[in-house]
Amino acid sequence: MIESNKIQIENIYYMLCYSWDRLEYLDRNYVGQLQEKNILNLLTLVFQKEVNLIIKKGLYREYVVEKEECSVIKGKIGFNESLSLIGKRSGKLVCEYDDMSYNVQLNRIIKTTIINILKVKEVAKNDKKVLKASLMYFSDINKITLTENVFKNIKYNKINKKYNFVINICELINNNLLLSKDGKDAEFYNFIEDDKKMSLLFESFVRNFYKTELHKVKVYRENINWRLDGLAKEYLPIMQTDISLEWKDEDRKIIIDTKYYREAMKSYRGSEKLRTANLYQLFSYLKNIEMKSEKDRHVDGILLYPKVDKELNLNYSMEDHNISIYTVNLNCKWQDIHSRLLEIVN
Structure with missing residues (x-):
């Protein structure tokens, strides 16, 4: 597990904006308004500010x-x-x-999220006061039970697209709220401490970062076929890259595998070694993709870790492939993260 104090709160916000493809929200100075910098305060502040903006513009109805x-x-x-x-x-x-x-799904989600946040003891009194004031605008709107399908089935149009960002916040908050059995109290689960959740966020952030920042580059997840003979191929696991970068005007391609660990290296007999399983996985991608196209014969591979104890810039070669192991420091200034991610592919 990577300690939460190893990641600046503002960088979590930036990662979420990229992951959700909501880059227009990057410049909003929410973090600067926090009295105490933690993820619960950040999400609550962003949520109540965005809800009030929607109220000012007028609630959506259909x-x-x-x-x-x-x-x-x-x-x-x-x-x-x-x-x-x-x-x-x-x-x-x-x-x-x-x-x-006005009693439509989008407004129901917001109202239910407000009610759920008010049940969390750790939420600041001033934030609760603002949320209670906002709740009066949703008096004629029903509460709902928030499930995964509720968020999956949302459809946006030109009129209600202003809700997109706040609904993303609603989903993240509710996915990390633990309600008591009687439903009267709630506890916020700090997802920054959860390696699985942060691994998904880290991967999504890096992929969408390159989609945004790299021009004339196709950025996607790619399925790779196993180079194995046999009739029972349905038993083979799906081999899918985290991120494939394919330059449209160049004979160049990179496969990036993101990994989220407390340490990128493992100790073995008193010395540090790279994680074997991670290398094997990347090797498997590179060898099995070779026959897909001429460009894939020379595809490069990158293992990307968040930096914890040391920075890594390791480069190797294997037949027609270059293999690199890099780290990115999530506890530095955002501009440094931006520059680092561009540096490792350029």
Whole structure:
């Protein structure tokens, strides 16, 4: 595990912006407004600021289907539902009609997230005060149970795209909230301390960084076929790169495998050695991809680690491939991280 104090909070914010492809938010000075720099305070501050901006611009609304008992026909008649009313001679029918409403999924997610944040004791009183004031604008909006599918099924358009960033924040907050059994209290799980979660963020950040910063370079995840003969290929695991960089105007290609460890090296009999499994994985990519195209015969490989104890700039060669092991320091100024990531591929 990499200690959280080894990563500057502002760099976590930058990594999230790249990972979500929301670069227009990079220059917003949220970190400078923090009294105490930790990830919970940062996410809460960003969330309440973005929610207030949405409120000022006006909450999104759309047509939703409503059903109610009506004395006057409105929209479509629900004949099956109306049969019981006809029998009671109530003089009413069940009608189904479209109504322009603020009670839509995006607003429900925000309201539920506000309520969940207010349950966390560690959230600053001033932030809770601001969030409680925001909650009044969502009084006619229903709460929902936030699941993975709720966020997966969101669809954005030209009108509601302003919600994209705040919904990303909602998802991150709720994925790291541990609600009590009675639902009255919540505890925030510091995902910076979780190697698996940070590994996914680190990989996504680096891939989207190169997509943004490298022009005339195709940046993607690539499936590689095994160079094995045999009929039972369905049992072979999927071989997929973290990041493939392919220069469009040059005969050049790089495969990058990101790794998130406390230490890039392992101690063996009193000396430091590179992690064997990481090297084998990269070797496998390079050897199995060789037959894919002429460019792939000479593809280079990079193992990229966050720097913890020492900086690595190691370079080797294997037949037609160059192999490099690099680190990037996530506890330095953002501009230094930016420059370092460009340096290792250029």
